[in-house]
Amino acid sequence: MSLRIERRSGPVFAALAILAAGFAAEIGHALASRPATQARLAEEARLVRVLGLTDIALFTEARYTRHPSQADLNTPFQDHPLAFDHFPSGSLMPAPDLPTSGRMGFSEEEFAK
Amino acid sequence: MIRWLRRQRSLADYTLAALARRRGKNLALVAIYAVVVFFVASAMFFAAALRSESTAVLADAPEIVVQRLVLGRQDLIGAEAIDKVAAIRGVTDVKGRLWGYFYDRINGANYTVMVPDDPEMIPEPRSVIVGEGIPRARGFTWKGSPLFLSRETGDLKKFRISRTFGTDSALMTADLVLMNEADFRDFFGIAPGFYTDVVARVRNPQEVAKIVEKAGYAMPEMRFVTRNDIIRTYQKVFDWREGLLAALAGAALLAFAIFAAEKASGLSAEEAREIGILKAIGWDTRDVISMKLWEGGLVSLGAFLLGAVTAYLHVFFFGGTLFAPVLKGWAVIYPEFDLSPHIDGLQLTTLALLTTVPYIAATLVPIWRAASADPDAIMR
Incomplete structure (x- = not known):
């Protein structure tokens, strides 16, 4: 009578190997689709350049979600003072992070005049 | 082993x-x-x-966008601002842009309406180029459906759709409606000589910050949005x-x-x-x-x-x-x-x-x- 050891690891290792192969295939897929992606992005970038687009069209409901980079700085109070944010995507779309580049109107010489 | x-x-x-x-x-x-x-x-x-x-x-967004602020909100900008910006050293290619939003009461959608500047992209009179989301939002079932737009009672306008952007660029263009300048001014009632904002290119990208600083002194009522600001946003x-x-x-x-x-x-x-x-x-x-x-x-x-x-x-x-x-x-x-x-x-x-x-x-x-x-x- 021969001693047969029940090998449980066989099927489990096979399953892990399949998963690992799937994982490797995904990385391969991401690498293989890179040229097509690049061509598509180049065309999209051309449109951006030609049309002068500034923002992505993910949330189209309000101007501060459609064009966050161009939005007014009073974004949170869009409709009237103390107005609550009207659209739920406001929670996914933070207020624009633009440094103020303005200045208070006059210099010392101007003031002396 | x-x-x-x-x-x-x-x-x-x-x-x-x-x-x-x-x-x-x-x-x-x-x-x-x-x-x-x-x-x-x-x-x-x-x-x-x-x-x-x-x-x-x-990365190809406009280098500088100039907006005029009135009461903290963006307002139409006069054509004289174009000359003022163009006069700053290092600035090239200054253009007034026409664009804005159109709220479609039929379906509650917001469209971004733009006048393209590239001759290739300018639609013929009474034609528009639209993003892929618009036929979907309007429920167009057949190719060649015209786009009817109306701002107020009695001004219903019919536009032929000359082209639709594909899903390939949908992330940027889904809600766009491109019109030519005459149609845009006529439909939205924008007087000649006024623009939504002004865009400028800069000869040396390193100088953008300096130019914006200078322009900010010269035109304190304007807001300048640079490409870096956009990317940072x-x-x-x-x-x-x-x-x-x-x-x-x-x-x-x-x-x-x-x-x-x-x-x-x-x-x-x-x-x-x-x-x-x-x-x-x-x-x-x-x-x-x-x-x-x-x-x-x-x-x-x-x-x-x-x-x-x-x-x-x-x-x-x-x-x-x-x-x-x-x-x-x-x-x-x-x-x-x-x-x-x-x-x-x-x-x-x-x-x-x-x-x-x-x-x-x-x-x-x-x-x-x-x-x-x-x-x-x-x-x-």
């Missing part, structure tokens, strides 16, 4: 047999573990793809969104950590007895630890691979079905786009370490104590 491999295989066999004794519980553990990895990895793939696409594309948008997702995923990870620690460290009397018996029949501490390493490794590697593979399929082959409602839920018009596969190796490694290492540690630490104790003491 072969001897070592055989030993490891036998340890794996033993571990699996031990796991099979509590099959339901362990399968549930792997399933929950995989679901947690799936959610975090999906969010990561989604955000990474969106981020890489928008940063690549927005998006950086912040994605950081913010990823932060939100990470906070949600963090809660899931924490719950899972409690579950795993409970399962792994609450060394049951039965498990302690098992270790005692193993030690009594001659296993040494090292064997017990290797066995537990196998257990932690098999469970966490299996769950990680399962979660990561399904997350990739979910995001790039099934269009992120589970996240889509979050992105598409509120606006009437939304881009229908396929994300281009993009894997951030660093992120994926972080995820792998973040999910597998704590679990393996949680299984090992309590066993260490039990395994190094006297078998007689454990079994008693």
